Amino acid sequence: MLRKQMADKSIKATAERTSLSPGRLFLRRFSRNRAAVTSAVILAVLYLSALLAGFIAPYAMDRQNRQAPFHQPIGIRWSDESGWSRRPFVHEYHSGKGITGYEKAAGKRYYVRLFVRGDRYKLLGLIPSDRHLFGVDAPGKVYLLGTDRFGRDIFSRVLYGAQISLSIGLVGIVITFFIGLTVGGISGYYGGTVDNLIMRFSELVMAFPSFYLILAIMAVLPTGMASSLRYLLMICVLSFIGWAGMARVIRGMVLSIRERDYVTAARSQGVSDWRIITRHLLPNTVSYVIVAITLSLPGYILGEVALSFLGMGIQEPMASWGNMLQAAQNIRVLTSYPWMLAPGAMIFITVLSFNLLGDGLRDALDPR
Amino acid sequence: MYRFIIRRVLSAIPLLIAITLVSFAIMQMAPGDFLTQMSLNPQISPQLIEKLRVTYGLDQPVYVRYLRWLWGVVRLDFGYSFAYHMPVIKLIAQRAAATLLLGLSSTIFAWGIAVPLGILAAVHRNSWIDRLTSILAFMGISVPTAFLALLAVFVAARTGWLPIGGMHHMSYEFMSPWQQFWDLLRHLVLPTLVLGIGMLAGLMRQVRSNLLETLRSDYVTTARAKGVSERVAVYRHAFGNAINPLITIFGYYIGDLLSGAALVEIVMAWPGLGRLMLDALSGKDIYLVMGSLVISSIMLISGNLLADILLAYSDPRIRYN
């Protein structure tokens, strides 16, 4: 015990010598990594706009305009044939002949106004409101990213979809990784019978027919329940059986790390098992874990597409990036209405940001 | 080591029984059975459905059906498929080879590319090659595999460079062995690519990050300080340690060989287990599902065992008892 205190003291002394606290050191190192900082900002913006989706989106998630299916994006402009304007505006479009798309109607400008009244929504799910950040007067329409088959505004749907796609993955990851790290750490550290039992159990869990498990859960939940809530519940259940893969990898790494000198040393000094696992073994897996987290995030976002296909994902008319991308999986859509791919771009940006952020965090945490 | 392997193989038997028991129970919890699909057809009377239910033994209590099935399995009879009126094993055998072939080719492709590219990216960190492979990897994992498969089908149809789908040409039966081999290779290209890209992206990132980690560790620094060449430092000292999590991951790929390709198989008309299993799952053709479950469980268990053996081999410090 005494020895341990001495060891802790010497570590502190080293830190003091560098004259900066570990937290400050971490921040400094992190802020030097421009890619990571940019990613953090992008993610912050994404999460904030998801939170305020109802306010930022000009239309409700399910507001249909059957006269304007697959409308191309309408840009906000400052000028047209008749010259410049001091206020931004949009043009009106008319449906062209047949399926050829929409043609710009010359002349009429619809000025973009701030804090306009529109569809009702609940800010943060609590405060009812009908004010939107921006909008145009009827019959003008502002479709920043175009519309889908039902004439719904894709920009608005991407924002609402972000609420689901950005949060659900995190919930799943938190559960999976918490259990995976703990179980993997214990299994690898103790080895022997404990390891054998835990790993056989993990194999049992991995072989679960999750398809039927989900079906069974879905059948029990009431149909009137919001599909986002249903999906969240399902993700929780999937995560509770999804830790096995994670645990196996961590266990494999811990099996190796526990034989290293410093672990043996810590053990001989009487450091508690729990402390060895959490302080000495698991931190050594951080490289793997960070990448695994950033890689499994799109898995959660896209996995929903496959689940929707089987009737278990987020259901129409709710929006999620997964089911929006699903709607774009058709060759006609790809060739004629490429704006339907907007959610794909959002997924890419999110994944990229999370990965760069992950890299930056690891570098900043691990000064070697 | 031999005792370890024998113990693991023996422990697989109770494990398999537990897996089938739990799976069977979960399947019963999901609503409906194989005959539910018929019940909204006005031409099929409820009496007929009841009769069929008796014929298929679906009127029996769950435990009776499970025990009957288990007794069958002991005698290597995995039961009949309701949809096909045929032994499950025959059905799976008809198609497993195609799935295995695709699984193996895409695994080899993905690992064969991911490992060297990951090493390259780690060694030349922050270089253009690192950035390019990263961006490609992120693009790869942002696109659903089924979507990619569909794109491949259309590119093939537009260009005519490669077959649009399927595994053999219409006249495969009349080709010489060499032509047959060449034909198969051409048909393999697109599905392998599509399936491989999905795996590749994640693997490459893992190789890169684990190698980065070990490259910065003390013993590699020591080795470098001792004047060991960079090549030796990377390949002998760093890579050996970076590979640990990959070995475990490799274990799952084996467990996943039979089921991982279903969507790609369906879009690209690959005659594997994909459609068969998807129909069986959604139609509740339970013995067919159970049959494939047993096979994939066996593959999963042996994949994990193989991974454990490889782990011990790659890192002599690892002991299992």
Next chain:
Amino acid sequence: MYKQLMFFLTAVLAALMIAECSTGKDTPAKPAQPVISECELKAVSGDIGQYGGALVLMALSDPKTFNPVTASETSSTEIIDHIFSGLVEMNGETMDYEPALARSWSTSSDGRTWTFTLRKGLQWSDGAPLTADDVIFTFDVIFDPRIPNSTADVLSAKGHPIKARKIDEQTVQITTAEPFAPLLNGLTTPILPKHKLEQPVRAGNFNSAWGIDTEPQKIVGCGPFVLNRYIPGQKVVLSRNPYYWKMDTAGKRLPYLDGLIYVVVPDLESMPARFMAGEADSLSVRGSDYAMLKRQEKAGDFTMYNLGPALGTEMLFFNMNPRAAKLDPARRRWFSDRNFRRALACAVDKKGIISTVYDSLAVPQNGPESSANRVYYNPSVPEYPYDPARARILLEQAGYKDRNGDGYIEDSSGRTVAFTIITNVENKERVDQGNIIKDDLQRLGIKVTLAPITFNSLVTKLDKSSDWEACILGFTGGLEPHSGSNLWKSSGQLHIWNPAQSAPATAWEERIDRIFDTAAVTLDKEKRKALYYEYQEIIADELPVIFLVTPTRTAAIRNRFGNLRPTISGAFWNEWQIYVR
């Protein structure tokens, strides 16, 4: 490019036939040259074609069995239908029943005894004679209690199986407990070869006989084609049956084609690509691909045929079941109110559904029979055209209006009108329709939740627990209205809004029951027609269900075939006389 490919395919098929013969060399008993006896062939009118060539089609999934009796889904029956024939067959154009294996038939004056005379000299595809014994055997199999099958239902009048008796080698007499009008519909069922299938029936393993692992040569049929080879997950090859019982007007034995090839393409999205690349001769066109294909019509050397509306019904219906314990009584009250349902019918934008969901390849539906049913469809039933203003007025008159200014309407007791619509998630069109209906009803001030769930959950809810409020679903239909009796009769299990009633709950349901019972025993076609016309009018007027739209079918077919007469019964329903030009 394309021509070359087709030439090549034909060559492949020829090679297949040769291969078949050459394998015969290995077996000690070399198959004898077909001994084709004189047969009373059925002459079909049309162009005189030439022999040879093959038709390449795409199938979404593999056949599950080649057993005509146990086959229960279309991927199997589609193949089997080429291999077998029934006593009678339906003309794909007139939709009338015509002689097939039976040359002619007569009905006794009391309408209970039917006498069928087989063609002389009929042969199975292995050369064995096809006689009355085979017909009797077929009915024995169908009514064998160990062999559950749906044909037994179709061939039962009020639960009493028909009785078949052999008069001589060529004559079969069928008696029914009472006059049974849908009999001919049931007699299109395939006739089975006794000499091949008697053994499995005796051994008690008929249900698994002729599975997909059966050697193709062992499957013996009497249809225009026989099974040549089946490669799981890849293709089914059918070749010409030299013993088929039809001829053209010049006396040439049909079919003209050497064979049919079904390529398994398990994904709908990739089918158009396959077709455009020239790997198939025909494509069932979906709305989303229509425009793209239309542009390619000339360059791709194919023609798009509009086959008209499909059979079957898509509808929105409500739970009015008084025994449904979980159903809120207020909801049952709204749903049981005919004016409420009529108002909702006016609020559903069918045109919007047609253009948005089906890309204009659909027609509105107003009554229980599809307009594809040329014989029984009643074109003048009450209609409820899209008119939101009228819907609002109807609702107000019936006592549903916004009483507290919250934007949602309330009933007379102040309850907000809100309900959940379920549909099966596997059917994307239905989910899309639900989306539109939800939006339409929301505009009226009705709070609607759309809940797509899996088919099995849906059935469990409809069937067992009655735990549902509203539902969008389609039912497979047939040309014979009688086959819908399980749906429309008040005692039917599928009388979904209030199923399995012990006595009809309303006067009009009683009337429908009587119509179905009477029409089943009425052999006079005109009388039946009048009865079924009346039933369509009553349903459309009482509106227990709100009919939505019927998709129309379009087929794209290569311009290299003669005698093409595609109809809704099938693009190649007259496959025996189609030839390669």
